[in-house]
Amino acid sequence: MLNGEKKIARPLRWGMVGGGRLGQVGYKHRIGALRDNTAFTLVAGAFDIDPERGKDFGVNLGVDESRCYENYQTMFAQEAEKEDGLEVVSIATPNGTHYEITKAALEAGLHVICEKPLFFTSAEGEEIKALAEEKGKIVGVTYGFSGNQLLLQMRAMIEQGKIGDIRVVELQYTHGFSSTEDADKFNDAQKWRVDPKIAGPTFVLGDLSTHTYYMSKLIMPDMKIEKLLCDRQSFISSRAPLEDNAFVMMHYENGAVGRLWTSSVNAGCMDGHRIRIVGSKASLEWWDSKPSELRYEVQGEPVQTLIRAMPYLDEQCNADERLGALHMEGLSDAWSNIYLKFAVAIDAKNRGDEETLHSLVYPDIDAGIDGIRWLENCVRSAENGSAWVDFSDQPVGSAK
Template identity: 85%
Template structure:
């Protein structure tokens, strides 16, 4: 159980690029990083493309005026001159800016925590991985939902053979908030998400389902995709060639099959984020709307609902528990869990502690690259008129 006691020697000196007043995701980064104030201390930021607005925002969240910078290049240069300069930076900016900012941060000697999808291409990912290894730095990816500890319970139960051999993987992440073109008119964040120059080669595949794909890999690390077929649509025509709905069929190397539905036009849906894993003995199902529950069904036996923080759960799961079984945890706690693991990974990297790095479960650079690869293969299949393609 986590109770806020320090897990590393001292809080990491932390800065942000983006994540300002009008950011959809910036507050999630801050609540995650600062939930355990023994892990990170926010000291600097280039919070906004508008320097004055960014400075005003930064000061309003407690950052010193002199450390509210007009842009990331100035921040990296000025912080490097300080004895108390930042040592890790989070990137909470539109997709098309991730690569250059991440590269600049690593070259400035900083660890990096970056929004997803990490970059446009897996080649960019490989270049950043090589640079991070050269500099001895960590690159983490904010797959925020993956911090829900019941996912680790699923992982433990699958490893223990509780549902037998995996046969079927059912994944869904859908909502209805972009059901009409009105979404682009009322939200700047939505507007850039459907611009290929800024968002990259996909909309919902990269923005939504990379979360779910990573979570499936977290739950089933031994399961590798052999081939897939992607059928994607732009129901709001102005979004083409980017999709607002997609279906992906997957064949795994062990013979299992998978299906994923991702959509921002599931009209009326508030939360359609579900994972169901079907084995030869039973099934496990998790739903984001009830992240503290895990449905466990064994053929021929009554269905069970496992509840977060209970002593019958695996230690892998309960190690991330915070509030006790009587109290509901949610997305803020999940973000806090992955940010704490980022801090542990950075501290271990600084100390050369390879044992900790090799056993710590968190979304690292490889997870980010795998997410890019998955999107690339989906796009490749869709552009070939939804044909099966070997997973590359």
């Protein structure tokens, strides 16, 4: 169980690029990083494309005015001159800026925590991975939902053979908040998400379902996709070629099949984020709206509801427990869990502790690259008339 005691020798000096007053995700990053005040300390930021607004915001967060910078280039350069300068930076900016900011941060000697999807192409991902290895730095990806500890319970039960051989994987992440064109016109955070120059080659596939895809990999690390088929739609025609709805069929190397539905036009839906894994003996199902419950359905037996934080759960699940079974946890706790693991990974990297890095389960650079490859194959399938494509036959992106 987590209780705020330090996991590393001292808090890491942390900064942000983006995540300002008008952003949708910045607060989630700060909740995650600062929940355990023994892991990170916010000391600097380039919070906004409007420097004055960014400075005002940073000061209101308690950051020294002199360390609220007008842009990330200035921040990286000036922080490098300080004895107490930045050690790690989080990137909470639109997708199209991730590559250049991540590269600049690594070249400035910083560890990086970046929003998803990581970059536009897997070639960019491989280039950044090589640079991170050269610099001896960590690149983490904020798949925030993956910090829900019952996902680790699912992982443990599958490893222990509790559901038998996996046969069917059912994934869904949908909502209805983009059901009308007005969502694109009046919401600044939505506008860039439907602009291919900024968002990249996908909308809901990258914005929503990369979360769910990574969570499925977390739960089933040994399951490899053999081929997939993607059928995507732009029900709001102005969003084309980006999709606001998509279905992805997947065939796995072990013979299992999978289906993913992602949508921002599921009208009336407040939270359609579910994962169901069907095995030869039993099934497991988790739903984001009930994050403290895991359904375990054994064929021929009554349905069991496993509750977060109970002693009958696996130790790798309860290691991330914070509040106890009587008190509900949710997304903010999930973000806190992955940020704490980022801190442990960074500390281990700094100390050359490869054993800890190897055993730690968290969304690292490889997870980010795998998510990009999955998106590349989804786009490739959709653009070829929703044809089946070999997942191992990776398209070649051009690194910048």
